[in-house]
Amino acid sequence: MTDAVIYAARRIHTQDPTIGATTHVAVRDGLIAGVGALADLRAIAGLESARLDERFADKVILPGFIEGHAHLDGGTVWQSAYLGAYGRTDPDGKLWPGVLTIEAVVERLKHHLDATGKASGWGFDPLLIAAALDRHDLDAVSDVTPAVVFHASGHIMVCNTPALQEAGLFPPKSTHPGLPLDKDGAPIGELRGAELMGMAIRTARSLRSSWTMDGRGALPFSRTCVRVGVTTSTDLANGLGETGLANLTSVTAHSDFPLRLVPALMDNAATPQALIDRAIELRGRSSDLLRLGAVKIVLDGSIQGFTARLLNGAYYNGAPNGLWYQPPERLAAVYKLALDHGVQVHTHTNGDEATELALETLERLLEGRSALDHGFVLQHAQLIGPQQLQRAAALGVQVNLFPNHIYYWGDAHKTLTVGPERVATMNPCRSALDAGVTLAIHSDDPVTPIAPLFTAWCAVNRISSKGEVLGPDQRISVAEALHAITMGAARTLRLDTEIGSITPGKRADFAILEQDPMEIDPIDLRSIPVWGTVSSGRIFDAALA
Amino acid sequence: MIPITLISGYLGAGKTTLINQLLASDLGLRLAVLVNDFGDINIDAARIRTQSDDVIELAGGCVCCRLSGGFAQALSDLRDRSPAISHILVETSGVASPSALADLIPMIDGVRLSLTAVLADALNVEHRLLDRYVGEVVRAQLQAADLVILTKTDAIPPDAAEACLKTLARDFPGSTILAASFGDLASHLLFQPEKAAKRRLRCEPPATDAHDLFESFTLSFAGAVDIERLAAALARPELGLQRAKGLALDHHLGLVNLDVVDTNWLITPQVHDPEPTLGVVVIARRNSGAADYITSLRDLD
Numbered sequence: 001m002t003d004a005v006i007y008a009a010r011r012i013h014t015q016d017p018t019i020g021a022t023t024h025v026a027v028r029d030g031l032i033a034g035v036g037a038l039a040d041l042r043a044i045a046g047l048e049s050a051r052l053d054e055r056f057a058d059k060v061i062l063p064g065f066i067e068g069h070a071h072l073d074g075g076t077v078w079q080s081a082y083l084g085a086y087g088r089t090d091p092d093g094k095l096w097p098g099v100l101t102i103e104a105v106v107e108r109l110k111h112h113l114d115a116t117g118k119a120s121g122w123g124f125d126p127l128l129i130a131a132a133l134d135r136h137d138l139d140a141v142s143d144v145t146p147a148v149v150f151h152a153s154g155h156i157m158v159c160n161t162p163a164l165q166e167a168g169l170f171p172p173k174s175t176h177p178g179l180p181l182d183k184d185g186a187p188i189g190e191l192r193g194a195e196l197m198g199m200a201i202r203t204a205r206s207l208r209s210s211w212t213m214d215g216r217g218a219l220p221f222s223r224t225c226v227r228v229g230v231t232t233s234t235d236l237a238n239g240l241g242e243t244g245l246a247n248l249t250s251v252t253a254h255s256d257f258p259l260r261l262v263p264a265l266m267d268n269a270a271t272p273q274a275l276i277d278r279a280i281e282l283r284g285r286s287s288d289l290l291r292l293g294a295v296k297i298v299l300d301g302s303i304q305g306f307t308a309r310l311l312n313g314a315y316y317n318g319a320p321n322g323l324w325y326q327p328p329e330r331l332a333a334v335y336k337l338a339l340d341h342g343v344q345v346h347t348h349t350n351g352d353e354a355t356e357l358a359l360e361t362l363e364r365l366l367e368g369r370s371a372l373d374h375g376f377v378l379q380h381a382q383l384i385g386p387q388q389l390q391r392a393a394a395l396g397v398q399v400n401l402f403p404n405h406i407y408y409w410g411d412a413h414k415t416l417t418v419g420p421e422r423v424a425t426m427n428p429c430r431s432a433l434d435a436g437v438t439l440a441i442h443s444d445d446p447v448t449p450i451a452p453l454f455t456a457w458c459a460v461n462r463i464s465s466k467g468e469v470l471g472p473d474q475r476i477s478v479a480e481a482l483h484a485i486t487m488g489a490a491r492t493l494r495l496d497t498e499i500g501s502i503t504p505g506k507r508a509d510f511a512i513l514e515q516d517p518m519e520i521d522p523i524d525l526r527s528i529p530v531w532g533t534v535s536s537g538r539i540f541d542a543a544l545a
Numbered sequence: 546m547i548p549i550t551l552i553s554g555y556l557g558a559g560k561t562t563l564i565n566q567l568l569a570s571d572l573g574l575r576l577a578v579l580v581n582d583f584g585d586i587n588i589d590a591a592r593i594r595t596q597s598d599d600v601i602e603l604a605g606g607c608v609c610c611r612l613s614g615g616f617a618q619a620l621s622d623l624r625d626r627s628p629a630i631s632h633i634l635v636e637t638s639g640v641a642s643p644s645a646l647a648d649l650i651p652m653i654d655g656v657r658l659s660l661t662a663v664l665a666d667a668l669n670v671e672h673r674l675l676d677r678y679v680g681e682v683v684r685a686q687l688q689a690a691d692l693v694i695l696t697k698t699d700a701i702p703p704d705a706a707e708a709c710l711k712t713l714a715r716d717f718p719g720s721t722i723l724a725a726s727f728g729d730l731a732s733h734l735l736f737q738p739e740k741a742a743k744r745r746l747r748c749e750p751p752a753t754d755a756h757d758l759f760e761s762f763t764l765s766f767a768g769a770v771d772i773e774r775l776a777a778a779l780a781r782p783e784l785g786l787q788r789a790k791g792l793a794l795d796h797h798l799g800l801v802n803l804d805v806v807d808t809n810w811l812i813t814p815q816v817h818d819p820e821p822t823l824g825v826v827v828i829a830r831r832n833s834g835a836a837d838y839i840t841s842l843r844d845l846d
């Protein structure tokens with residue numbers, strides 16, 4: 001046993017209802033040895049003469065934030081140039097201002113090409129720039145080497161002429177619904193849809209050194225996490241092949257790795273049985289900073305991509321209903337085996353029809369079972385309705401909602417995807433809490449940037465990027481939002497006995513803040529500076545990350 | 546131009562069985578089969594020449610590939626193989642529409658679409674077409690078909706199979722509908738797809754098919770049962786029951802024959818039998834959980 005250290009803070013919001021807010025926390029061997037006023041801690045055996053560390057004396061300490069839905073690709077994606085319309089910070093802490101014109105896109109890609117020898121970009125959002133990017137624009141970046149840009153939706157990529165030639169699409173051998181042509185019959189440069197994008201996959205891959213979900217992505221991702229106060233994050237999902245797993249195991253074993261990583265096994269196994277067998281095997285290979293054993297299954301697509309499955313059968317702008325990514329039979333088979341073997345399942349549902357299928361399947365399988373400790377989580381569930389939330393509560397199903405959408409795509413959801421009425425109840429945090437469902441909220445990084453205080457701000461304010469409040473009835477309080485990014489998220493990872501609150505015996509995982517979120521105006525929640533984190537007792541200064 | 550046959554159909558329609566038959570038969574062709582996963586593919590180990598994560602090469606030049614890097618990439622890799630591949634068969638995912646892949650084939654050099662074949666399970670295709678979740682998926686698949694192949698026709702009465710053929714022919718007039726044994730099918734798909742599409746075959750699929758996919762067990766009762774309740778319980782659509790047939794003693798009706806097909810049932814009085822053997826044979830999809838559930842029905846008596 002090593003010596004304990006007592007940290008003094010301006011305030012500690014423990015998220016433990018029996019303790020509440022206090023001023024001191026004692027840490028020993030990476031665990032919380034005590035929490036309370038200094039005099040109370042001194043009275044605990046073993047802490048009488050513990051060293052008092054006052055480096056956080058003017059800071060506010062919360063449990064380390066928990067990101068319940070993100071991807072390690074949030075680290076690797078920075079190998080390409082960021083072309084989004086919003087400013088975004090890379091893993092080195094550099095802020096990349098949003099690009100708002102086609103000229104700025106071309107300029108940034110040119111710089112990236114000069115710096116790396118490769119021209120590829122991500123995050124381009126035509127909805128926000130209100131301009132189209134085409135082959136000629138990217139030919140201005142280079143007309144000799146391939147250049148590709150991915151739209152923020154992920155469903156469209158834009159190629160320059162050399163990239164189209166390399167993919168065998170210039171001139172095209174035939175017409176294709178996903179290959180728009182100009183008036184001369186030449187491709188404008190957009191490839192729409194996964195099938196057609198697959199034609200250029202080799203070119204796109206050659207422009208990034210690693211597209212695989214291997215351990216290397218964890219390093220830049222973990223640095224970003226320190227900056228935003230995150231001490232535990234999922235990677236939802238990961239193929240977790242032996243090579244990738246070996247990478248993750250060695251990366252997370254490093255003494256200065258600041259993040260507890262919770263990858264879920266991606267459902268690409270041959271059979272449900274093979275999937276669950278692998279999950280059970282992985283469970284036994286966990287360590288403190290690498291938690292394995294959960295699986296992820298994807299039922300439908302995305303709302304902004306018009307591929308989510310909706311109960312009313314069509315989108316607000318008339319687009320037809322979305323796509324199923326799994327047959328109901330496979331979902332039922334995975335659920336049944338998972339229930340039988342205590343394997344936790346994260347189910348991606350965006351549309352309410354996908355949510356309906358998940359709930360209905362589980363209702364059938366849980367009939368006659370009394371134990372509801374399966375820990376199943378609906379991931380996104382953005383359109384879940386009040387009646388579905390009641391059923392989720394009754395089934396022991398937890399939800400991890402995506403309030404960042406209200407800010408980033410709220411305006412588009414209002415006018416294009418679901419309409420003004422539905423957008424007001426999208427990501428219904430209020431209804432979820434009222435129904436008694438365990439609630440987490442997430443970023444889905446790199447889809448939107450990981451930053452739990454920003455996600456909490458979205459849930460508290462529901463303000464779109466145009467400044468409109470969308471669905472004021474679904475706003476939650478700051479305290480409730482802080483719970484969602486700590487204890488709520490811990491429950492959705494089945495780690496709530498170890499993390500999520502500052503409670504003696506739990507991991508010493510803290511988010512160190514410069515301001516008290518309970519004291520400021522809720523509209524400023526997203527602007528609270530994060531000093532850094534403490535992960536299993538180890539201190540990480542964001543300025544050095 | 547290498548011809549491509551797309552093999553589509555909802556989960557359980559028999560795509561993998563068909564592909565296993567094709568791989569097992571020695572047709573003297575250098576066949577390439579593209580599948581989503583090797584999971585249920587059976588290949589005699591003695592025939593495997595090389596094997597990697599994504600490609601299994603067989604003696605005689607056939608290959609089986611996993612669609613891991615995308616469809617376009619897989620096709621161009623196959624096109625460039627030496628010795629040249631003579632025919633490519635693609636198993637599409639159970640919830641995908643084959644038209645997305647069919648649209649892509651003309652964009653790729655050196656290959657052409659020969660035929661889109663969609664397999665339909667005679668037992669439940671009509672039921673699936675009405676399914677609230679996947680009905681439209683199954684419809685879109687059938688609409689994209691040049692050839693619809695009705696499988697598992699031996700599992701329902703011949704007149705029911707014939708009726709199913711007629712319904713599909715009426716609802717999907719753009720394609721040829723046939724019921725065929727898998728063995729015959731292979732050669733028609735590969736050698737004369739255009740001709741196969743115009744012939745109407747009617748043969749039974751091989752019995753091995755049913756054995757791989759289904760399990761059967763017998764429900765026996767000590768005394769009288771409520772036959773209506775039993776029938777309704779067995780016909781619950783979520784059970785995925787294939788068939789249940791047997792003799793039982795009902796509280797009111799006395800000795801009855803019970804016949805359950807999918808979600809429909811028929812109860813007919815049994816003429817006097819001095820020594821009846823009471824019991825209902827149940828055939829259900831393997832691992833569907835039906836066995837556990839049905840065993841619990843013993844409490845109905």
Ligand SMILES: [Zn+2]
Pocket residue numbers: 069070071236237444
């Ligand atoms: Zn995600």
